[in-house]
Amino acid sequence: MKVLAVDDDRVTLVTIERLLTKFGYESITALNGTDGLKLFLEHKPQILITDWMMPEMEGPTMVKTIRAFAESEYTYIIMLTSRNEKEDMISGMLAGVDEFLSKPIDPDQLRARLRVGKRIMQLQESLGKRVSELERERKHIKILQGFLPICSYCKKIRDDENLWSQIEEYIAQHQANIQFSHSICPDCFETKVKPMQEAFFAKKRDELEARASA
Amino acid sequence: MGDPAFTAELIDIMLEDGQLRMAKIRAAFDQQQMSDVGAIAHSLKGAALNIGARDLAELCASIDDSVRKVGQAIEAQRISQLEEEFRNVAHELHEIRGALTA
Numbered sequence: 001m002k003v004l005a006v007d008d009d010r011v012t013l014v015t016i017e018r019l020l021t022k023f024g025y026e027s028i029t030a031l032n033g034t035d036g037l038k039l040f041l042e043h044k045p046q047i048l049i050t051d052w053m054m055p056e057m058e059g060p061t062m063v064k065t066i067r068a069f070a071e072s073e074y075t076y077i078i079m080l081t082s083r084n085e086k087e088d089m090i091s092g093m094l095a096g097v098d099e100f101l102s103k104p105i106d107p108d109q110l111r112a113r114l115r116v117g118k119r120i121m122q123l124q125e126s127l128g129k130r131v132s133e134l135e136r137e138r139k140h141i142k143i144l145q146g147f148l149p150i151c152s153y154c155k156k157i158r159d160d161e162n163l164w165s166q167i168e169e170y171i172a173q174h175q176a177n178i179q180f181s182h183s184i185c186p187d188c189f190e191t192k193v194k195p196m197q198e199a200f201f202a203k204k205r206d207e208l209e210a211r212a213s214a
Numbered sequence: 215m216g217d218p219a220f221t222a223e224l225i226d227i228m229l230e231d232g233q234l235r236m237a238k239i240r241a242a243f244d245q246q247q248m249s250d251v252g253a254i255a256h257s258l259k260g261a262a263l264n265i266g267a268r269d270l271a272e273l274c275a276s277i278d279d280s281v282r283k284v285g286q287a288i289e290a291q292r293i294s295q296l297e298e299e300f301r302n303v304a305h306e307l308h309e310i311r312g313a314l315t316a
Contacts, residue, residue, distance in 0.1 A: 104263040
């Protein structure tokens with residue numbers, strides 16, 4: 001797991017770098033916020049450890065910028081501080097800090113916080129994978145929903161419960177905003193209605209003629 | 215961390231950076247740039263804490279607090295006191311460094 005450490009104090013930075021290697025993390029370091037931001041964008045570390053007060057760009061400003069950049073990928077951010085005042089901690093958290101670590105660096109505390117960060121990042125990763133899986137499944141369902149089984153002869157539709165219904169009935173059930181106004185198309189008029197009309201009038205004519213000759 | 219070579223490396227960095235910071239504090243003080251004095255003192259405090267130089271860290275913290283919280287100008291005497299304490303720390307660090315490489 002990649003960890004970026006940013007601090008303008010080289011003693012702190014060298015100590016953190018050493019501890020990160022000892023704890024099995026891949027470390028990247030920067031001596032100010034501007035370089036830290038560049039390295040962050042280049043390496044996309046999963047965990048960031050940063051000092052509060054630094055020249056060029058202070059820790060909270062760098063954190064805010066990183067949070068503004070971040071889209072789907074989360075970074076667990078630990079802020080090093082020798083400022084333990086409540087207001088400072090609140091403003092750090094509002095900037096996007098997840099955890100604080102007091103100076104001087106205590107190796108056990110650093111290891112514990114890194115473990116929390118690692119756990120959060122692993123959860124985040126598995127959550128991301130699950131969301132991707134669900135999105136894929138949703139797309140698949142949408143494709144399946146696009147198929148509508150219809151009888152080739154009578155044009156009845158089969159629903160999810162395996163029941164067949166007339167197309168008007170099916171659409172009325174599944175598309176609440178649609179209502180049918182029945183009519184007859186010219187083709188059906190020619191093939192269906194006209195022969196019926198002709199048969200009807202022929203029958204009437206025959207009846208009249210029979211009545212007249214009686 | 216129980217590694218003499220690493221301890222020696224930290225001492226070298228602390229001495230080099232510490233001297234640089236002390237020079238910057240003096241320059242900022244001479245120009246009456248109090249916010250710079252406070253920021254450099256804050257930075258030196260972190261380094262001092264890391265090597266266990268508590269007295270030096272406390273002096274740095276008091277200067278940082280005076281500037282940041284109270285907006286107070288720092289008297290020349292406090293800068294001299296800080297320089298004196300840094301010299302003491304540097305002397306001790308040189309002795310430890312010497313013992314490590316002996």
